[in-house]
Amino acid sequence: MSDPYAVLGLTHGASEEEVKKAYRDLARRYHPDNYHDNPLADLAQEKMKEINEAYDAITKGGASSGYGSGGSAYASQSQAGGAEFSVVRSAINSGDLGMAERILQQTANRNAEWYFLMGSVYFRRGWLDEAVQYYTIACEQEPANAEYRSALNYVTAGNTTYRPQGFGAAPRRQGECDMCDVCTAMACANMCCRC
Amino acid sequence: MFGYVRPHYPELRVRELELYRAAYCGLCDTIGRRFGLLPRGVLAYDFVFLTLLLTDGSIAPKTAMKRCPLSFKRRRCLDCGATSDYAAALGVILAYHKLRDDIADEKFAKRTAARLYALTLRRAYTRAATEYPAFDDAARTCLSELSRIETDASQPLDALADCFARLLTAAVPESTEPSRKRIFETLLYHVGRFVYIIDARDDVASDTANHRPNAITARQSRIDDARLGATLTNSLNIAGSALELLPETEYSGILRNILYLGLPAVQSAVFDGTFDKTPRLGKRERLR
Numbered sequence: 445m446s447d448p449y450a451v452l453g454l455t456h457g458a459s460e461e462e463v464k465k466a467y468r469d470l471a472r473r474y475h476p477d478n479y480h481d482n483p484l485a486d487l488a489q490e491k492m493k494e495i496n497e498a499y500d501a502i503t504k505g506g507a508s509s510g511y512g513s514g515g516s517a518y519a520s521q522s523q524a525g526g527a528e529f530s531v532v533r534s535a536i537n538s539g540d541l542g543m544a545e546r547i548l549q550q551t552a553n554r555n556a557e558w559y560f561l562m563g564s565v566y567f568r569r570g571w572l573d574e575a576v577q578y579y580t581i582a583c584e585q586e587p588a589n590a591e592y593r594s595a596l597n598y599v600t601a602g603n604t605t606y607r608p609q610g611f612g613a614a615p616r617r618q619g620e621c622d623m624c625d626v627c628t629a630m631a632c633a634n635m636c637c638r639c
Numbered sequence: 640m641f642g643y644v645r646p647h648y649p650e651l652r653v654r655e656l657e658l659y660r661a662a663y664c665g666l667c668d669t670i671g672r673r674f675g676l677l678p679r680g681v682l683a684y685d686f687v688f689l690t691l692l693l694t695d696g697s698i699a700p701k702t703a704m705k706r707c708p709l710s711f712k713r714r715r716c717l718d719c720g721a722t723s724d725y726a727a728a729l730g731v732i733l734a735y736h737k738l739r740d741d742i743a744d745e746k747f748a749k750r751t752a753a754r755l756y757a758l759t760l761r762r763a764y765t766r767a768a769t770e771y772p773a774f775d776d777a778a779r780t781c782l783s784e785l786s787r788i789e790t791d792a793s794q795p796l797d798a799l800a801d802c803f804a805r806l807l808t809a810a811v812p813e814s815t816e817p818s819r820k821r822i823f824e825t826l827l828y829h830v831g832r833f834v835y836i837i838d839a840r841d842d843v844a845s846d847t848a849n850h851r852p853n854a855i856t857a858r859q860s861r862i863d864d865a866r867l868g869a870t871l872t873n874s875l876n877i878a879g880s881a882l883e884l885l886p887e888t889e890y891s892g893i894l895r896n897i898l899y900l901g902l903p904a905v906q907s908a909v910f911d912g913t914f915d916k917t918p919r920l921g922k923r924e925r926l927r
Binding site: 491603 | 650795796797801818828832869872877879887899
């Protein structure tokens, strides 16, 4: 295994605090939540594993601690759908989008799960707007299904995922005001009030 | 179609701004050295991004002072070696195909201007295309497919953006190591998708005024800004997650600034109609 300190981006002799901080930062960066349905999820998972191993090697914890590397999104789901859909799910998981789409196109039974899986294929391919349309239909047909609902919420929320420090907020535009401006205004107003 | 992939200057560090300026001037210098004076006009922010992304960041940046033919001043130029040459050639190829498109689509005045500029670019293009035939083929097929399906209202916006996005993924060199290649392709796919959609959104007002078909307004389903905003944010999220998988380099700060701050700033400026393709900034912010 490569040098655990190098994996965490530290030099030898880094203090426990520094190791913890570096680990926490990297774990946040490669957390499975940021790679939800992402075509690069497997690479992030590998990184996560490397970081966990490096952290364990430094802290001598032995047993793997810290954040899990997360399972794939579809494998764990037990679904009532037919055998076709489970084939489609495993095709999506293995990244074979062409095959998944072919099977879906040949399926006559277009229920909520069909729309959901079609949406997943589009999402993986990068057709994000189409994915929203398909997820929406899936949710309309089966409003109680948590899996479909969470997929739809994820793509329509418009939230930004992980950003490194300093890149968090959207850039400030001219004319906007923040807490500092309010405080300054108060201080200035206070000066005028003194008699 | 170019000029959207730019950094958000106020948030760049001083050293990053210097480096970005050097990369900009360096790319211009490379185009001049390889293709001559007139093709320098194809220089665009997007290709500076491409250079900084594809170059090997483990080597310390190499800069040299060169004379700028526009201002006659000496400028610091970044030399990324083969990557600079590659980005310069890609810029020429893409600009030439864009001009061919303009000749086919635009009205008389713009068409004549495009024709004249295409004429001066012709030699540079032939040279660049013989050097990188794979990218030239990809550009030709993707753009012709795009102009074919753009008029078909039943095609979803994603299909249109996909054509342009695939064109950008063709910019990843074949020789790249497989997992790195996948990261680049995902990143460039979503940057390409962003650029296509934001360009179409930027043209909505002028296309409506001139009664020209527009990629967004011509769709069967109505697409409002909220829907566009959500899909663009998702694209930027995926592009960002790809960038985080690349090793830390000298240029990481600039690339992060472009993806996390520059593109969202461009998006909000395009949405509220204040986007300026040729920004007239203050002297300190101006990119020379």
